[in-house]
Amino acid sequence: MADTTEAVIHWFRRDLRVTDNTALWHAAETGRPLIPVYLLSDWKKNHHWTGPNRQHFLCGCLESLAKNLKELGGNLILRQGSALEALRLLIEQTAATALYYNEDPDPFGKAVEKEIRALCQELGVECHAHADATLHGPDEVLTQSAFPYKVFTPYSRNWLNLDKPAPLPKIKPVFTPQVSSLPLPDVSFWELEKPDAHLLEPGERAARERLKKAIAEKIQSYADVRDFPSADGTSRISQDLRFGLVSIRTVFAKAMKARESAKPAERASIDIFVKELAWREFYFAVLHHFPNVLEEEFNADWRGLPWDEPGESFEAWKNGQTGFPIIDAGMRELRQTGFMHNRVRMITAMFLTKDLHIDWRLGESWFMQQLVDGEIASNNGGWQWSAGTGADAAPYFRIQNPWSQTAKFDPDGIYIKRWIPELAKVHPTRFLEPPKDGRPLAANYPLPIVDHKTEREKTLRIFKRHREAAT
Numbered sequence: 421m422a423d424t425t426e427a428v429i430h431w432f433r434r435d436l437r438v439t440d441n442t443a444l445w446h447a448a449e450t451g452r453p454l455i456p457v458y459l460l461s462d463w464k465k466n467h468h469w470t471g472p473n474r475q476h477f478l479c480g481c482l483e484s485l486a487k488n489l490k491e492l493g494g495n496l497i498l499r500q501g502s503a504l505e506a507l508r509l510l511i512e513q514t515a516a517t518a519l520y521y522n523e524d525p526d527p528f529g530k531a532v533e534k535e536i537r538a539l540c541q542e543l544g545v546e547c548h549a550h551a552d553a554t555l556h557g558p559d560e561v562l563t564q565s566a567f568p569y570k571v572f573t574p575y576s577r578n579w580l581n582l583d584k585p586a587p588l589p590k591i592k593p594v595f596t597p598q599v600s601s602l603p604l605p606d607v608s609f610w611e612l613e614k615p616d617a618h619l620l621e622p623g624e625r626a627a628r629e630r631l632k633k634a635i636a637e638k639i640q641s642y643a644d645v646r647d648f649p650s651a652d653g654t655s656r657i658s659q660d661l662r663f664g665l666v667s668i669r670t671v672f673a674k675a676m677k678a679r680e681s682a683k684p685a686e687r688a689s690i691d692i693f694v695k696e697l698a699w700r701e702f703y704f705a706v707l708h709h710f711p712n713v714l715e716e717e718f719n720a721d722w723r724g725l726p727w728d729e730p731g732e733s734f735e736a737w738k739n740g741q742t743g744f745p746i747i748d749a750g751m752r753e754l755r756q757t758g759f760m761h762n763r764v765r766m767i768t769a770m771f772l773t774k775d776l777h778i779d780w781r782l783g784e785s786w787f788m789q790q791l792v793d794g795e796i797a798s799n800n801g802g803w804q805w806s807a808g809t810g811a812d813a814a815p816y817f818r819i820q821n822p823w824s825q826t827a828k829f830d831p832d833g834i835y836i837k838r839w840i841p842e843l844a845k846v847h848p849t850r851f852l853e854p855p856k857d858g859r860p861l862a863a864n865y866p867l868p869i870v871d872h873k874t875e876r877e878k879t880l881r882i883f884k885r886h887r888e889a890a891t
Contacts, residue, residue: 484623
């Protein structure tokens, strides 16, 4: 093993890039030998929070990261196991003098960080933790009474008024001494099958191209087209932020740069895009201050709500076989691409909780297992919003009608026909209401499994009865 005197470790986590990476930049600035490491988790076959789509994308990101580090003069080191044991072994093997990492915004990562800080203290190693995943940490955006926000609008007003950190300068070249490493993995590492889904290209370079396209072509009309799932109107960088293929500082800075030369209507659209970045950080803050949201309803009034047992209707929802075209299109898009348009995420989530009366936690888990961009905080926030139980959630009596949502956001059936080929020859007006003749819209396509009006009334009774019982 080559000399590792005074080496420092950078621990990659959800920051799989070499550009504008806070902890990596600071580690490189030391000028010492740099050991960049990524720790492969040791679970197998099934996981509550991930699945083949995201793991396959991760593998591509690691391959890209390894190439980018090599161009800088370094090598990506891969190890397996718990962070505590894997980092202890790496520090002992290399006699590294410092550990650098970017902080994780979720409670699981924070619990690990507590162990790692204690480990560094035990071993006499410097520990440098950096904020990187957000523009503002959860304790930076508080009410005047120093309490966390529970409603988005005042949170966003405060968030927008704060000075934003700028992207970092270009990283220096690095040198990695010879250190033993596992080979780059594929999904079989977790005993998974390679997914059939058509995923976006992984890696930092592809992410930067997506951001470039979003800034040049999309955010100026974001307000007008973002809610229409048939249009290519969203930024499509959610998975890139999730894996840290681009930094949130870079995204914000480029958006604001584009705003400088934009027309008034375009500036208003860019402002809406920027507010979506604030939504992301609002949900991170909610999860930080109220980690119980992963287990129970944020709004205590709705804890203990009765939910139906998942059965055939849950399977029909997962497989895109509910007989509601907009629902089925969304669920099939999810299966085939590891992605679902945000408007359709809301419609499908509200359908599961308000039409099928199935626990939001089951839908939350299914989304996390399928989505490439699965983000614990945002996914939880979105599901609790749709269920009417979360922070700043839709009131329980506001229940989206899949038929009218179709009329509003996919009136020509373009999105529906894209993902449900058996409906290709059906006139789109037939997607706007249940079949009047009681016959399926097409061969091999089911009738609606429930009547929306009936289930809506049932939901209103359930919530009202629960509230009355609690008072």
